Amino acid sequence: MTKIKNMEEFAALSGISRPTVSKYFHDPESVRPSTRARIEEALEQFDYRPNIYAVNQNRKLTKNIGIVVPYLADPFFAEIARYLEQSCIAAGYRPSLFSSHGEQKLENEILDSLRSLKPAGVLLAPLGRASDRSQIEKFCANVPTVLFDSNLEGLGAAFIGSDNFSFVSQTVEYMTRTGEPPSFFEMRTPANPNANKRRKAYVEVMDRLGFEPHVIKIDGEGWAFEEIGHQGALKVLDQGLLRTDSVLCSNDRLAIGFLAACYEQGIRVGRRPDCALRVASNDDHPFAKFTCPSLTTAAHDYDNVAARSVEALFELIENAGNSGKRTETLFPARLVLRESA
């Protein structure tokens, strides 16, 4: 089997001219069925593929799509990224996955290296509070970008995420309906803007239901939420700061730490009568099913968030990067009842 060096050679072997072969690779449907057949026949025989660097150099727009998540070691983002990847591939694009690993410096570097990738578009889940707003703004001005998960007001052509109010209202109402209204457990300086929205939603829902909101803020920086939740919970439990027998954690990773602390302290958590405490949370983290006890939580609509994100990006790409005004799409949560509350 001869080694094909370039499209010229391949075209010769297939018996079709190079411009037509080029056209075929751009869109197989754009050539006559008979020639398509001949090309594909040759393709099977000789295993040639266009040099992506030459292709991308000459095309005005590449088929690359950047996917950026704030913290890939969080399985939640790994799962979303997976879905996004698959959708891009299915649409004929080449996704590249990046993680900011919780650091602003890295997020900026990723934007930088994305620029040189000349992507057709970017799906960006920003760090949130830690993001360098001006850098992201500059980036969005040059590259069609759809934000997801964390909203940065006004940035990107669209935002797709979850409706934090829907999360919290469902968990609060459920806990209230089946027991005592919960305290809210969160980080004092949350990395993610969703956290703030969740706190506000908690306060609002409690007010509406006629209860006194009770927010517990714990210290800690960074993305080691389990550890922060663990330490914070130990402190709270130790100092008896908890004034309710039910707790709503801002997110599942904090809850994982919280439950670990309860276990260590011998506090029985659950909805059964012999339990001292009920703990619920938000996100439906992949591990939420395996906490002890398993975690009652409000689940993201993973599939819809991911699907709508790529959909929005593709629309954006087709409309040459501009047109309509910025849209925000929020998907409601689905309450998942397990043992913890």
Added chain:
Amino acid sequence: MTKIKNMEEFAALSGISRPTVSKYFHDPESVRPSTRARIEEALEQFDYRPNIYAVNQNRKLTKNIGIVVPYLADPFFAEIARYLEQSCIAAGYRPSLFSSHGEQKLENEILDSLRSLKPAGVLLAPLGRASDRSQIEKFCANVPTVLFDSNLEGLGAAFIGSDNFSFVSQTVEYMTRTGEPPSFFEMRTPANPNANKRRKAYVEVMDRLGFEPHVIKIDGEGWAFEEIGHQGALKVLDQGLLRTDSVLCSNDRLAIGFLAACYEQGIRVGRRPDCALRVASNDDHPFAKFTCPSLTTAAHDYDNVAARSVEALFELIENAGNSGKRTETLFPARLVLRESA
């Protein structure tokens, strides 16, 4: 600020000839300090960067490095990937991260798309049993590849991983020394070759210590280890198949499922006298600290595995992809004592 279009323009603005500017970008040290200064001055003023597609098309070898992990939703791999990424960047390379998501088809597709990236080298953690050996063999023949985490005998220029015997011998010896020798809890058809090595090590160590090995094999396919461990443990506990009061799980993710099952069944796990069962494991998964109880486990030498992997790849790249024979490097485990055993 004028927009620079290409190196020609930038060279003119900086007052240096294009070939010299090209040389500078290839290696800043290769030009005279005075000219370097002039280029860098212009660089600050005009913010130009070479078109990576044009660069990669003409360079015989790109600065790309592929990083492939079998399952990115496993935080263990996310962490390793992070370290590998950073090391590559520090060495002046451009890493691209891929996850096979546990599927052979995807692993093969990744290899395919890596080929067109023409990477200088690839760091590959294969699926293991599910890998398409012949495909990987073909790939390694064309691209300098270092395997890590999972060894496929004979494939790749080098393998860097953990010494499974060291893992198991430490956990078994510890459990035996402080209590009863453990049963071994694993999947019947493990996805990963490390699992087989761990079972063999378990049997060997038990023999050596003069105990009867007791291997519990549970059903399940795929990479949802927590769920598999959970179901398997429920079955084992329910049917009273456990003949010891101590269990060594093949890996932490199974152990997470096992512990969840114990919790549900009201079985107290831990090393304290009031506990009915001791559970230990292998890997030191990022969440092992937050299980209930926290998990005693043998920790990978993350940093060394990752560092040695990139080191081996860089050596390989410098030696033009061949030379010496295949090496296997194994790092021992570090026993992490927590509450579960």
Added chain:
DNA sequence: CAATAAACTTAACGCGCGTAAAGTTTTTAT
């Protein structure tokens, strides 16, 4: 069947940069 449209071929240029050759300037060594 001719007329028209659609798809093709040939020829040629350009993309932005690597790189080589030949000549010139600057630095270093003697």
Added chain:
DNA sequence: ATAAAAACTTTACGCGCGTTAAGTTTATTG
């Protein structure tokens, strides 16, 4: 100071492919 070495400049080609223009073949249509 002079010779040699090192670094530079100019010139020019090539990489593999997108793309366009002009001419040719094939398919479609009434």
